[in-house]
Amino acid sequence: MKVFDNYSAYYDLLYRDKPYEEEVAYVDGLIKDFAINASTILNLGCGTGKHDTFFAQKGYDVDGVDLSSSMINLAKKNKS
DSSP states (O other), X not given: OHHHHHHHHHHHHHTTTOOHHHHXXXXXXXXXXXXXXXXXXXXXXXXXXXXXXXXXXXXXXXXXXXXXXXXXXXXXXXXX
16 A cells, blocks of 8 residues: 555654553453464554564464555564
8 A cells, every 4th residue: 555655664763662562462461361272363454563573472473464565574674
């Protein structure tokens, strides 16, 4: 999606103070309460993949998708 391709250059800068790790901890708690055996996550609209990194650190197998190819490219770089 073209609008997000332009936005992607600034996304991580704009959200640098976003509490990704806290948000992942909250969702991880919900998963442990309601889907104990869950081990995979499909992140729709993954953006630059910041949440995905923290989920992977918790042992989940994460697949992120996004309409913006530039967001996906940044997510791949962030993964490295």
